[in-house]
Amino acid sequence: MPTPNPFLLMIGCFAIVGCSQSVKTQESSTEKSSYYTEKYRPQYHFTPEANWMNDPNGMVNYEGEYHLFYQYYPDSTVWGPMHWGHAVSTDLVSWEHLPIALYPDSLGLIFSGSAVIDWNNTSGFGTDEEPPMIAIFTHHLMEGEKAGRTDFQYQSIAYSLDKGRNWTKYEGNPVLPNQGIKDFRDPKVFWHEPTQKWIMTLAVFDHVEFYSSADFKSWDKLSDFGLNEGRREVLWECPDLFPMQFDGKTKWVLLVSVNPGGPNGGSSTQYFIGDFDGTDFKNDNSPETILWLDYGTDNYAGVTWSDIPEEDGRRLFIGWMSNWLYAQIVPTEKWRSAMTIPRELSLSNTADGYIIKSKPILELNQLRSKTMSLEQTAVERSLKIETDSLDINKAELAVTFSGINSDEFGIRLSNGSENVTIGFDAIRNKYFIDRTQAGNSGFHQEFAQRQWGNRLVDDTVELRIFVDASSIELFADDGATVLTVNIFPLEPYRLLEVLAKNGSVNLDEFILWELNSIWR
Ligand code: FRU
Numbered sequence: 001m002p003t004p005n006p007f008l009l010m011i012g013c014f015a016i017v018g019c020s021q022s023v024k025t026q027e028s029s030t031e032k033s034s035y036y037t038e039k040y041r042p043q044y045h046f047t048p049e050a051n052w053m054n055d056p057n058g059m060v061n062y063e064g065e066y067h068l069f070y071q072y073y074p075d076s077t078v079w080g081p082m083h084w085g086h087a088v089s090t091d092l093v094s095w096e097h098l099p100i101a102l103y104p105d106s107l108g109l110i111f112s113g114s115a116v117i118d119w120n121n122t123s124g125f126g127t128d129e130e131p132p133m134i135a136i137f138t139h140h141l142m143e144g145e146k147a148g149r150t151d152f153q154y155q156s157i158a159y160s161l162d163k164g165r166n167w168t169k170y171e172g173n174p175v176l177p178n179q180g181i182k183d184f185r186d187p188k189v190f191w192h193e194p195t196q197k198w199i200m201t202l203a204v205f206d207h208v209e210f211y212s213s214a215d216f217k218s219w220d221k222l223s224d225f226g227l228n229e230g231r232r233e234v235l236w237e238c239p240d241l242f243p244m245q246f247d248g249k250t251k252w253v254l255l256v257s258v259n260p261g262g263p264n265g266g267s268s269t270q271y272f273i274g275d276f277d278g279t280d281f282k283n284d285n286s287p288e289t290i291l292w293l294d295y296g297t298d299n300y301a302g303v304t305w306s307d308i309p310e311e312d313g314r315r316l317f318i319g320w321m322s323n324w325l326y327a328q329i330v331p332t333e334k335w336r337s338a339m340t341i342p343r344e345l346s347l348s349n350t351a352d353g354y355i356i357k358s359k360p361i362l363e364l365n366q367l368r369s370k371t372m373s374l375e376q377t378a379v380e381r382s383l384k385i386e387t388d389s390l391d392i393n394k395a396e397l398a399v400t401f402s403g404i405n406s407d408e409f410g411i412r413l414s415n416g417s418e419n420v421t422i423g424f425d426a427i428r429n430k431y432f433i434d435r436t437q438a439g440n441s442g443f444h445q446e447f448a449q450r451q452w453g454n455r456l457v458d459d460t461v462e463l464r465i466f467v468d469a470s471s472i473e474l475f476a477d478d479g480a481t482v483l484t485v486n487i488f489p490l491e492p493y494r495l496l497e498v499l500a501k502n503g504s505v506n507l508d509e510f511i512l513w514e515l516n517s518i519w520r
Contacts, residue, residue, distance in 0.1 A: 036519035040470040043517035055301035058115035113137030138185035151178040234261035240303040252276040266325035295453030296483035326444035357479035374510040406503035439489035
C-alpha cells in the first residue's frame with residue numbers, strides 16, 4: 001500500500017455555521033427525519049418528492065422567484081402521461097415544491113415547453129400593470145398517436161396572473177397546429193426587441209424551425225435550421241436560442257438536445273454558435289462541426305431561464321440529469337431523476353472558435369460547510385487523503401494539477417470495493433469519468449463505461465467536481481469541458497485518493513468541502 005506523501009499537510013476541518021437551508025414541502029414543512037434520505041437521494045440537487053420527472057420546463061424569473069416546471073408523471077416512477085410539476089426558489093439553491101401546474105386535458109398530455117413574462121401584455125391576458133406569465137408547451141394527443149395519425153403534437157399556451165400558482169389554458173388552443181409531422185415539439189420562446197416579435201424555436205424531427213408572433217396566439221414560420229448541420233439522423237429535441245456577448249460582440253447560441261447520438265452514447269445536448277437576424281440562424285462553423293455542452297451521458301433536455309433581470313444578466317441553465325438509455329430503470333425506488341446543478345453559461349474564445357463554458361452558479365457556495373485542503377505536493381502513483389470527518393458523498397472539490405509527467409491522473413472515490421475515477425488522460429488529451437466499477441450497473445449493459453470529454457483549452461488541468469449521492473459533475477478548465485454522470489454505489493464512498501499513473505504530477509490545489517443538504 002503506498003504511504004502518504006511526507007509533504008502532505010492537512011489544514012484541518014472546520015464547520016462554517018449558518019449554512020442550513022429551509023425547504024417547504026407540499027405537505028407544509030415536514031419534520032420527518034427520514035425526509036429525502038432514501039438510498040441514492042441527492043442532497044443538494046432538485047428531485048421531485050416522489051415519482052417520475054424528466055425535462056426542466058418553463059424556467060422563468062419573476063418578482064424574485066425562479067420558477068422550475070418539469071415533465072412529471074405523478075402516478076409512477078416511469079414515464080407516463082405528462083404534467084408540468086412546479087417548484088420555486090429565491091436563490092436557485094433551495095426549492096419549494098408547489099402543486100402541479102398543468103394537467104393533461106382533451107387536447108393531450110403536456111409535453112416540454114417554456115414560459116416568459118409578457119411585459120407589454122401583447123397577449124391581452126393580463127394588464128399593463130400586471131403582465132401575465134405565459135407558458136407555451138406541446139400538447140401530445142395519445143389517441144391521435146395510437147390511431148396512426150401524424151399530427152398529434154401541436155403547441156398550446158396557458159397563462160397565470162398570480163406568479164405561476166394558477167393557470168388558465170387559452171380557449172383558442174392550439175396556437176400552432178401541426179401539418180403532419182410526428183415530431184413537432186418543445187417550443188422555447190423569447191421577445192426579440194429589434195423586430196418587436198416573439199420568436200419561437202421548435203424541434204421538428206431532425207432540425208429546428210423558427211416561428212414569430214406578435215400576440216402569442218398566432219404564429220408564422222420564419223425559417224428552418226439544421227437540415228444538414230451538427231448531429232445528423234437522430235431526433236432533435238428541446239432547442240433554445242439566445243444571444244451571448246464576448247468582448248463586446250454578440251453571438252447567438254442555439255442549444256439542441258439529440259437522442260440518441262451523444263458523444264458517450266444515448267441522449268446529449270449539442271450547440272451551435274452563429275448569428276440570428278430575426279429570421280434566419282447562420283452557423284459560424286462548418287456543418288460537420290459538433291459542439292457538446294456536456295460530454296457526460298447525464299445532462300439532457302437542458303435550456304435556460306427567461307427574464308433574468310438585466311442587472312443580473314447571467315444566462316442560467318439547468319438540465320435533466322439522466323439519459324433516455326436507462327432513465328426509467330435506474331435503481332432509485334421512490335422517485336426517478338434529478339436536475340443538474342444550475343449552471344451559468346458564458347461565451348469564450350479558443351483557437352478553433354467560440355465555445356460555451358458552463359460553470360456552477362455562485363449561489364452554490366453557500367452550501368459549503370466542513371472543509372479541508374492540502375498544501376502543494378507531488379503525487380506519484382497514489383496519495384490517500386484522510387477525509388474521515390467529511391461526507392464525500394455530498395461534496396465539492398477544487399483540484400489543480402501542473403508539472404504533468406504522468407499518463408493518467410485524477411481523483412478516485414471509493415467505498416472499498418467500488419470506485420469512480422475522475423481524471424485526465426494526458427496521452428489522449430481528454431478528461432474522463434470512469435464508472436465501470438462505480439456501483440450498481442447491472443440494469444443496463446452500456447452503463448458501466450469510461451466516459452470521455454475533449455479538452456478544448458490548453459492550460460493547467462483544473463477540476464471542479466460536485467458529488468451528490470448518485471451523481472458526479474465535472475467542470476474542467478473553468479467549465480470548458482463538462483462531464484455529468486450518474487453513479488449508483490451500493491455503499492456510500494468513504495475513501496479519497498489522488499492517482500497518477502506512470503509518473504508524477506504536482507497537486508497545486510486541493511480543497512474539499514462537504515456540502516449541506518437543501519432538503520433537511
Ligand atoms: C425530451 C422529450 C421532449 C418531450 C418530453 C416528453 O426528453 O422527449 O422532446 O417534450 O421529453 O416527456
